[in-house]
Amino acid sequence: MHFDPATLSIYLVTDTQQCVASGRTVTDTVQQAAHQGVTLVQIRDKEASARDFLAMTLEIAKVMPKHIPLLINDRVDIFLAAQLAKANVAGMHIGQTELPATTVRQLIGPHAILGVSAASEETLLEAQNSQVVDYVGIGPLHDTQTKKNAPAGRGFEAMAQLRSYTHLPAVAIGGITASDLPPLRAAGFNGAAVVSAICKAPDPGAAAHALAQQWRTTAG
Template identity: 40%
Template structure:
């Protein structure tokens, strides 16, 4: 199995509205066929039972692909569905508490938007950091001021943990993301909102990492 840094290369974050044309499962299947390396189930308005059902359906769809499934903000759903891990924000439960609930064998991601939160992230509890927003994005309206690629590079330099950039990113940004030192980028509408999710994902994989 590939390491976590490689798995973060193209990280799909689902949006239930944008996934409507094909449905959640088919959108994810197409995206993975196009090169997505990790999938996060994010659906803010769903109940925990509904998230569990969606996570179980995605787990079945991802079986055999080697692509890990992360559940956003809902530890109960992540545990009940036996997802590969969970992702939390600064306003959620403390990472040490989330780690205790998840156990040592699962992946735990943490969103960080400032130098202070990156420095405070404990590698004993957290496996990777989501850094941003690089640009403003309509799929998450409560974010901090965009940090740009210079800000992204500064945050990456403050941690030894694997990192994934997020916030308004498109295929044209892949080279800048990798040049910043981040291991990959998380995207929502650049894949979920496209008429061909597989082709949209493939566009991200046409850029090689800087030597």
């Protein structure tokens, strides 16, 4: 596995409802953001049927710049189906209640990117020791309504503590906006995952650009 941690720097997680409520499709949102500084896109939609999720994935894959990885949230079958359809999907991000990482790695093969959500010393070490995980997602930084049943925001101190438990590349998530990027980078995070900062933005491209600029100008 040769996963470049810089890939995580501006990590867009899609939210279908937020995009639609902002007057555009997920595909439009991704297309605008991906050309303006986003370094990775994860498609997440826990409500869509498998058929709709696959259709959305194929549509988004078509508009993605080739060098930006496109990940699928949770559904290994959607990833495999997209691969069968020769879509340019790069890997998976899976939550703690999804299939175990070792199983997912066997199903998606050695070259796909695999990230897992982890938010305890135990699960972070488990991810690291599995030797099949490319990066971890840690959160939430702030309270967030984007994800159902998400725990309360942990704040910077706890996030930094969690990040210290693993040497895997790590991306922070949870209500993140541009002003959070300097302290997250200082805490050792390799990037920030955003949802509403781009999906709810009036101009997703401009929002992505501002985030990317903020990240770059932060001392690494």
